[in-house]
Amino acid sequence: MASREEYLARLDLQTLRGLEIGPADRPWIPATVRGIRYADHLSTEDLRKGWAADSHYKAEDLCEISFVLDERPLRETLGEWVDLDVIAASHVVEHVPNLLNWLRELASALKPDGLLFLVAPNKRFEFDRLRRVTELADVLTTFLDKRTQPSLAAMLDCWLHFAKHDGNTTWWDEVDTRAMTVMHTIPYVYDQAKAAVERGGYTDVHVSVFTPYSFIRLIHDLTLLELMPLELIDIDAVGIEIFLMFRACPVNEDVPRRLKKLDEMEVRFPFNVEDYYSGLLLHGERLPDNVDELPGGSVRAELERVKAELERMKSSASWKVTAPLRSVRSRLPK
Secondary structure, three states: OOOHHHHHOOOOOOOOOEEEEOOOOOOOOOOOOOOEEEEEOOOHHHHHHHHOOOOOOOHHHOOOOOEEOOOOOHHHHHOOOOOEEEEEEEOOHHHOOOHHHHHHHHHHOEEEEEEEEEEEEEHHHEOOOOOOOOOHHHHHHHHHOOOOOOOHHHHHHHHHOOEEEOOEOEOOOOOOHHHOEEOOOHHHHHHHHHHHHHHOOOOOOOOOOEOHHHHHHHHHHHHHOOOOOEEEEEEEEEOOEEEEEEEEOOOOOOHHHHHHHHHHHHOOOOOOHHHHOHHHHHHHOOOOOOHHHOOOOOHHHHHHHHHHHHHHHHHOHHHHHOHHHHHHHHHOOO
């Protein structure tokens, strides 16, 4: 699948009961669908006021907001509008301060086997290009900390690495990071961070940064931990966007099958070591042409060694014989 239209084709628009988060003036599911409701962090009136001078939006075309999202559990905010067939959110996931909790909240409002449609920016084609992708430690930290606002670290990372190419914040083709321009000086970012701390409240930034490969790895590891009440059933990358479709399910539903499916999805998308060392690209620095020159030894050689060892283990007789035991172990209570 590769488009909103193809995702929508999975739905019965005549009977669905659904929610779209952050639709702005360009909803994924149109307001002509009787069973759709819209939610945002501000009311319709407040959004119109905020966008009055923003040429990127047409305030008069803003979708009517039925639910204003705050720090309450989503089911509490939605009241009776739960057990939904579908939830959609385009370019919202990268902003949420607590990714895992947000996904779990969305799943809680879906009926069993209900669908979640997400669109996220692919960091390799937008202003987050110089940032390190969000990893498991980042997601678990915000989850266990019960974070409800973007951390200061997220703000600093976003602002320090905000980059353009030929004056643009998004582009369609792969670009050389050496041709990119970091837009903010370090003193400017420091002043912005101090002001945010003194001001308090919510500061909106891209908290999370994804590539298709990194998103799959996150879902894989969260599924392994039996924290993910959603199964990723489709993923595609089109231009600057990553399209994702999930199905609501119990966190412990057939974990080995779900992990295997994620492993199969992963091979469609390239792993790029640069995405994990983006901080080295700040203000003119860049990865060596040969990543083996990185401090700490041969990164590429170590990755290849680990992959080869894993494949050797999987092809061994002992791995095959013990497969049933590993399956049983994955189901044992923690």
